[in-house]
Amino acid sequence: MYIYDEFDQRVIDERVQQYRDQTQRYLAGEISDEQFLPLRLQNGLYVQRLAPMLRIAIPYGTLSGRQLRKLAAISRDYDKGYGHFSTRQNLQLNWPKLEEVPDILAELASVQMHAIQTSGNCIRNVTTDQFAGVAADEIEDPRPYCEIIRQWSTFHPEFAFLPRKFKIAVCASEADRAAVHVHDIGLELVRNTQQEIGFRVLVGGGLGRTPIIASEINPFLEQQHLLTYLEAILRVYNQNGRRDNKYKARIKILVKAMGVDDFREKVEQEWLKIKDGPSTLETSHIEHAKSFFKEPNYKEPQSDAEIDAFAAENMAFSRWLKTNVVASKQAGYCAVNLSLKTTGYAPGDITDVQMDGVAELADKYSFGELRISHQQNVVLPYIRRSDLITLWKTVTDLGLATPNINYLTDMICCPGGDFCALANAKSIPIAEAIQRKFDNIDYVYDLGELDLNISGCMNACGHHHIGNIGILGVDKKGQEFYQVSLGGNQGKDASIGKILGPSFAQAEIPDVINTLLNTYVELRAHDNETFLETYRRVGISPFKEKVYAKAS
Amino acid sequence: MPKLVKDGKVIDDNYRIVESDNALTKLDQETLYLLPVDLWLENLATNTLKQACGVWLDSDQPPALLGTSLQQAEVIAINFPAFTDGRSFSYARELRDTLKFSGEIRAIGNYIRDQMYYLKRCGVNSFSFNETSAAEKALNSLNDFSDNYQASADQTIPAFKRRA
Numbered sequence: 094m095y096i097y098d099e100f101d102q103r104v105i106d107e108r109v110q111q112y113r114d115q116t117q118r119y120l121a122g123e124i125s126d127e128q129f130l131p132l133r134l135q136n137g138l139y140v141q142r143l144a145p146m147l148r149i150a151i152p153y154g155t156l157s158g159r160q161l162r163k164l165a166a167i168s169r170d171y172d173k174g175y176g177h178f179s180t181r182q183n184l185q186l187n188w189p190k191l192e193e194v195p196d197i198l199a200e201l202a203s204v205q206m207h208a209i210q211t212s213g214n215c216i217r218n219v220t221t222d223q224f225a226g227v228a229a230d231e232i233e234d235p236r237p238y239c240e241i242i243r244q245w246s247t248f249h250p251e252f253a254f255l256p257r258k259f260k261i262a263v264c265a266s267e268a269d270r271a272a273v274h275v276h277d278i279g280l281e282l283v284r285n286t287q288q289e290i291g292f293r294v295l296v297g298g299g300l301g302r303t304p305i306i307a308s309e310i311n312p313f314l315e316q317q318h319l320l321t322y323l324e325a326i327l328r329v330y331n332q333n334g335r336r337d338n339k340y341k342a343r344i345k346i347l348v349k350a351m352g353v354d355d356f357r358e359k360v361e362q363e364w365l366k367i368k369d370g371p372s373t374l375e376t377s378h379i380e381h382a383k384s385f386f387k388e389p390n391y392k393e394p395q396s397d398a399e400i401d402a403f404a405a406e407n408m409a410f411s412r413w414l415k416t417n418v419v420a421s422k423q424a425g426y427c428a429v430n431l432s433l434k435t436t437g438y439a440p441g442d443i444t445d446v447q448m449d450g451v452a453e454l455a456d457k458y459s460f461g462e463l464r465i466s467h468q469q470n471v472v473l474p475y476i477r478r479s480d481l482i483t484l485w486k487t488v489t490d491l492g493l494a495t496p497n498i499n500y501l502t503d504m505i506c507c508p509g510g511d512f513c514a515l516a517n518a519k520s521i522p523i524a525e526a527i528q529r530k531f532d533n534i535d536y537v538y539d540l541g542e543l544d545l546n547i548s549g550c551m552n553a554c555g556h557h558h559i560g561n562i563g564i565l566g567v568d569k570k571g572q573e574f575y576q577v578s579l580g581g582n583q584g585k586d587a588s589i590g591k592i593l594g595p596s597f598a599q600a601e602i603p604d605v606i607n608t609l610l611n612t613y614v615e616l617r618a619h620d621n622e623t624f625l626e627t628y629r630r631v632g633i634s635p636f637k638e639k640v641y642a643k644a645s
Numbered sequence: 646m647p648k649l650v651k652d653g654k655v656i657d658d659n660y661r662i663v664e665s666d667n668a669l670t671k672l673d674q675e676t677l678y679l680l681p682v683d684l685w686l687e688n689l690a691t692n693t694l695k696q697a698c699g700v701w702l703d704s705d706q707p708p709a710l711l712g713t714s715l716q717q718a719e720v721i722a723i724n725f726p727a728f729t730d731g732r733s734f735s736y737a738r739e740l741r742d743t744l745k746f747s748g749e750i751r752a753i754g755n756y757i758r759d760q761m762y763y764l765k766r767c768g769v770n771s772f773s774f775n776e777t778s779a780a781e782k783a784l785n786s787l788n789d790f791s792d793n794y795q796a797s798a799d800q801t802i803p804a805f806k807r808r809a
Contacts, residue, residue, distance in 0.1 A: 332735050
């Protein structure tokens with residue numbers, strides 16, 4: 094992973110100093126609330142329903158054991174002993190004190206971490222596939238490019254007061270595990286006819302109030318032009334994005350209003366002014382970035398006989414092996430998902446004890462590295478298969494071995510009304526109610542792979558639009574209700590879910606989900622047809638009928 | 646007395662900003678004015694004011710509006726009706742990088758002290774203030790960082806070219 098040199102370290106140390114000074118001036122009354130807002134947001138600090146919230150950056154979801162240990166310590170010393178992984182591969186602390194945030198940032202800086210630009214109207218954390226570097230369907234590791242973009246976007250002086258937030262995601266594999274089609278800019282690594290690798294550039298995707306799938310503006314951008322082209326897009330957005338209405342200020346609105354072709358034309362015009370200019374990348378620069386993401390010192394593969402034998406006699410291990418362990422492109426190795434979706438715990442939450450435990454596992458078994466997925470789980474990317482049994486035992490002790498990855502109970506769920514000032518409704522109790530209702534794991538497996546995503550409001554931090562089943566908290570006359578949508582999907586054939594019908598009270602939701610799933614089981618062409626496939630074949634009507642028939 | 650932070654020092658501001666709904670005939674022949682775009686262009690055509698005035702752009706007025714006339718300005722000011730309106734950052738860059746403007750680019754209006762470092766990086770070299778003490782305190786913010794990752798108007802070699 095990327096290791097800071099003196100230059101990088103000085104940059105974040107100076108940032109801590111800058112923010113410390115800003116905090117002092119704010120507390121002394123020299124900066125107004127309004128003026129302090131972007132300053133603290135661009136250091137990750139929200140003021141939330143119950144307490145401030147600090148969003149710590151985990152660049153493209155890669156973390157070292159050492160860094161995770163520091164996060165555990167910070168959660169103990171400055172918070173309530175836990176953190177929450179967001180859908181953009183960041184960690185959120187729910188209880189920091191505003192005046193202590195400079196100290197927290199200083200602690201983070203000591204392990205090459207920060208909270209830079211994790212909020213505010215600027216370029217946010219670049220996200221990517223949690224299996225980068227090990228995915229079998231990968232063209233090449235996307236993370237060197239993510240790091241290049243990270244540096245370019247960090248303290249970019251021209252783009253810190255954009256009309257609205259700006260999110261970039263990168264995908265380098267056949268399957269898109271980074272939701273690039275619903276980002277402001279999505280970059281897909283692709284090969285041209287000469288087998289050269291470049292970027293397919295997508296713009297104007299997003300969720301929230303107006304969910305839209307991104308449009309392609311460039312089918313193949315050569316690598317050296319990456320930064321100048323991004324700069325051209327941002328420049329067009331900065332100057333032309335709407336600033337009169339917060340809910341119409343994202344680039345997706347601009348692209349839609351101008352039309353893709355006109356937007357592309359405008360970007361190309363801007364780009365011509367800077368193309369081949371100072372920010373053009375040379376091979377040496379890309380190679381330098383790549384040098385930080387080399388393969389670890391893999392050992393020779395060993396026989397799976399022991400694993401197979403243990404799986405045959407231990408049901409829990411066998412299930413976990415099937416659902417949470419993913420093949421790596423490296424023979425004898427695999428990637429292991431650690432599920433943060435356990436009944437009774439908020440999805441995506443992790444305690445300090447678990448963080449320390451995972452850090453130790455990463456150091457011992459995964460060459461010191463771990464990843465965070467946008468689905469709010471942790472991944473140990475470089476696990477030798479012959480270590481799986483001992484690993485599983487420790488993971489089980491840590492409470493991170495729920496064998497549910499990509500199944501119903503592996504829900505994406507935002508913090509919601511329990512924590513977030515923006516929320517219309519609570520989301521965590523919904524997730525728990527569903528987990529409790531569907532506590533028969535065999536039934537959950539029988540339902541097949543299923544994305545159920547829950548958001549507490551239209552801001553869609555829980556990605557409900559792209560859930561096969563989406564649940565959205567709404568405020569109906571001061572009461573919490575929930576709207577259900579069907580047929581959303583992330584990935585390359587992304588789709589936005591369709592609203593089922595009128596919303597439901599909290600208590601009704603588990604039964605509604607039950608009815609939907611029963612309907613699916615009845616209608617599926619065969620056992621292996623997924624919920625999404627069935628939905629796309631039969632449409633929404635059968636589901637709608639069954640769900641609302643009960644009510645009438 | 647209005648002040649300027651210019652090239653890292655606090656000095657007197659000798660310019661007066663002229664609002665957009667105005668007329669050249671109402672202005673005198675001595676005061677150094679920062680004219681709104683329409684009056685600036687009109688003045689160049691009619692030569693009404695003999696003194697060397699400057700021009701100011703509002704946040705919805707990109708430099709292209711000045712056409713070739715911009716090279717005749719000693720000062721181009723970019724206005725911030727609200728500090729959250731970040732369009733002027735791009736205008737400053739366009740003036741320096743694309744249009745090769747070498748005169749003074751001044752930030753006026755409601756920008757905040759903590760934007761000065763970024764504005765400087767975008768090519769702004771003077772900042773207007775209402776009074777001295779605010780200007781003097783703000784000087785510190787110009788040096789918030791000793792170096793930067795990306796190329797901008799003030800540093801055309803990005804860090805990735807200067808390392809390894």
